[in-house]
Amino acid sequence: MVQKLQKLQKLRVAVVGLGVGKGHLQAYAAIPDLYDIAAVCDLDTAKASAAAAEFGVPWHTTQFSELLESAEQGKLDIVDICTPPYTHRALIEQALAAGLHVVCEKPLVGSLAEADAIAAAQKVAKGTLFPIFQYRFGHGLQKLKHLQSKGFAHTPFLTTIETSWRRDADYYEVQWRGKWATEMGGCCLTQALHAHDMLSYVNGPVKTVFAHLATRVNPIEVEDCAAISIGMENGSVATLSVTLGAAEELSRLRFMFSDLTVESRSTEPYRPGKDPWHFQGKTPAIDAAISAALADFVPALESFEGEFALIHATVTGGAPTPVSLHDARQSLELITAIYHSAETGTQVSLPIPPGHAKYNSWAPTGGSFNKVAHHG
Structure with missing residues (x-):
């Protein structure tokens, strides 16, 4: 007799901020069993209404407080925060206090002090905070x-990472972008x-x-080009290069x-973690062993869908x-070191x-880097 699979518990999610949030909605819609x-x-009322219609969502609002009231009534499990970076901390803390699980886009918050504050808030909260790193x-x-x-x-031995993207003037027409107070940083x-x-x-x-760091591409407050030298705890070295003028x-x-x-070797600049990747062993024997090992690889869902599926497993099954939060703090610690090094001209x-x-705060004193070569 074939045993019936247990039906998975669906989690009820609200997505806040419908810029990047549209990608999150597409991912949730792709895994409707979860x-x-x-x-x-x-x-923006029109944006909320249009998204609700597109994804068949029964309720849309312009008020975050209404979502929290819904959570208190037991109608919501997760709030997914995709709003501008400067709003994240307050929304995270309010959602955790309301007993919700929280998914939050990067950057999680705007300083190491804020990262430690929300870590403390989560320790006494019913819900769990899930930072987004879908790559x-x-x-x-x-x-x-x-x-x-x-x-x-x-x-x-060595790692090299290149992020060569393009952001033109129209990208920075959105009021909060390109400013220390609201975007809280640039390309890095x-x-x-x-x-x-x-x-x-x-x-x-x-x-x-x-x-x-340099600001070369657009006349903005924050950096849009970077060349960074890294020493790892494991003894290896790395270089990170970034531009928004490619x-x-x-x-x-x-x-x-x-x-x-x-x-x-993915040709999709915004999905570098996906196939194809090339694995080259130093000897024919290593190549053969790599091929044998990769034969055991079991692919799972990718990108947002992959992370959201794993979040579901955490919430419903304790995975x-x-x-x-340590991962997210580690990324913010690197950001802090990058900005401090650029401002002081020293190794951090x-x-x-x-x-x-x-x-x-990692923002430079006086609002700009000492070493920046400004656009223009």
Whole structure:
């Protein structure tokens, strides 16, 4: 007799902020056995109404407080925050206090002090906070993690990560973008944070940072070009390069180990973790062993769908959190070091403790970097 599979518990989610949030809605809609989209929320009534109609959502609102009231009535499980960065901390804390689980886009918050504050809030909350790092769940990157679990890629040498994207003047017509007070950073924080998270996801913690930043592409407050030198705790080194002035957009990661070299070869700049990835062993024997190991790889859902499926498993079945608060704080610690190094022209060592000059804010003193070459 075939045993019937137990029906999965659906989680009721509300998505707040319908810019980036549209991508989240598409992902939830793609896994309807796991989620019901219960509500959408945006300050723009027309945008909220249109999203509700497009995704068949029964309720839309412009008021975050109405979602919290719904949670208190037991009508909501998760709130997914996709609003501008400067709003994140307050919304996270309010949602946790209302007993909700919280999904939040990057950057999670605007300083290490804020990261520690929301970590403290979660410790006493009923719900769990889930930071978003959907690039981790591409099949190409997951194949590298699979090989690491089988003993390959055991001595890292060098990692290079390129984020060459394009943002023209129309992108910065949105009022909150390009400003320290509201976007809270430039290309390192807003565009390249995902790719840089993949560095530590593969190679562990960062030890030292030296950064050159510049504003070359658009007349904005924050940086739009970066060249960063990294020393890892594991002894390897890395370089991170970023620009928002590329004529052809590209994201590329290369990981060089004692036994193999790994390179992302996806032509989609916003999905560098997905296939194809190239794995080249140093000898024919290593190549054969890699092929055999990859034959055991079991692909799961990718991108937002992959992370949301794992979040469902955490909430309903106690599975490990797919991206932890420690992971998100680690990415913000790298950001803090990058901005401090660029402002002071010095190498910065991690960890960055409370009491550090940039613990409460990584924004440069006076609103600009000493080393920045401004557009124009």
